[in-house]
Amino acid sequence: MSAARVKICGLTEPAGLEAAVAGGAAYVGFVFFPKSPRHLELDRARELAVEVPPGVVKVALVVNADDATLDTIDATVPIDMWQLHGSESPERVAEVKARYGLPVMKALGVAEADDLKAVDLYAPVADQLLIDAKPPKGADLPGGNGLAFDWRLVAQRRWAVPWMLAGGLTPDNAAEALALTGAAQLDVSSGVESAPGVKDPERIAAFLSAAHHRR
Numbered sequence: 460m461s462a463a464r465v466k467i468c469g470l471t472e473p474a475g476l477e478a479a480v481a482g483g484a485a486y487v488g489f490v491f492f493p494k495s496p497r498h499l500e501l502d503r504a505r506e507l508a509v510e511v512p513p514g515v516v517k518v519a520l521v522v523n524a525d526d527a528t529l530d531t532i533d534a535t536v537p538i539d540m541w542q543l544h545g546s547e548s549p550e551r552v553a554e555v556k557a558r559y560g561l562p563v564m565k566a567l568g569v570a571e572a573d574d575l576k577a578v579d580l581y582a583p584v585a586d587q588l589l590i591d592a593k594p595p596k597g598a599d600l601p602g603g604n605g606l607a608f609d610w611r612l613v614a615q616r617r618w619a620v621p622w623m624l625a626g627g628l629t630p631d632n633a634a635e636a637l638a639l640t641g642a643a644q645l646d647v648s649s650g651v652e653s654a655p656g657v658k659d660p661e662r663i664a665a666f667l668s669a670a671h672h673r674r
């Protein structure tokens with residue numbers, strides 16, 4: 460099997476971004492959600508994004524954001540892809556894709572087999588799906604909680620669109636996650652941090668190495 464493509468999400472500082480790029484991340488993610496410890500102000504996001512070399516996909520993560528919010532991000536930060544991580548409908552996914560002409564990745568929360576029914580609703584409109592653990596009831600964040608779901612629910616499933624596995628991934632479990640699910644792409648945030656919102660360059664390097672040397 461070829462090396463997995465990795466998204467390092469929730470970057471907030473140059474050191475983390477440099478480690479992601481140096482280690483061969485395929486995507487870097489910037490969070491625009493004020494409740495998150497990884498939330499970026501627009502100017503800060505722009506400063507980071509302009510340092511990303513061509514070929515690395517810059518993803519803007521938003522949660523149920525309105526057009527005005529997306530317009531401001533789009534006008535300020537050079538991004539390549541939207542990640543919709545809230546309860547956006549399939550119609551909203553199609554709308555965002557048409558409005559900005561950028562690919563859209565829709566995040567879906569999974570706790571049990573029934574949650575995967577949403578895949579059929581979103582696959583026709585999204586460019587990619589992000590399959591993440593469903594947040595606990597009452598959680599402040601719909602993602603980035605460091606929680607994994609039961610990977611057996613997606614083991615060796617056939618997908619109509621590209622997808623990423625997310626939720627509770629770490630340098631220690633990345634290889635097992637790849638082997639069990641057959642995923643070609645992984646997305647990680649809190650598992651490569653030393654504290655909420657603070658990326659750890661060594662953990663980023665270790666995660667990328669684990670994903671690139673899949674068994």
Ligand SMILES: O=C(O)c1ccccc1N[C@@H]1O[C@H](COP(=O)(O)O)[C@@H](O)[C@H]1O
Pocket residue numbers: 468469488490492495496497520522544591600601602603604605606625626627628646647648649650
């Ligand atoms: O990271 C965040 O703060 C965040 C906030 C709101 C929605 C999604 C968020 N993160 C996404 O969730 C996955 C899984 O996170 P983790 O690895 O379990 O911490 C992450 O990769 C982001 O795409």
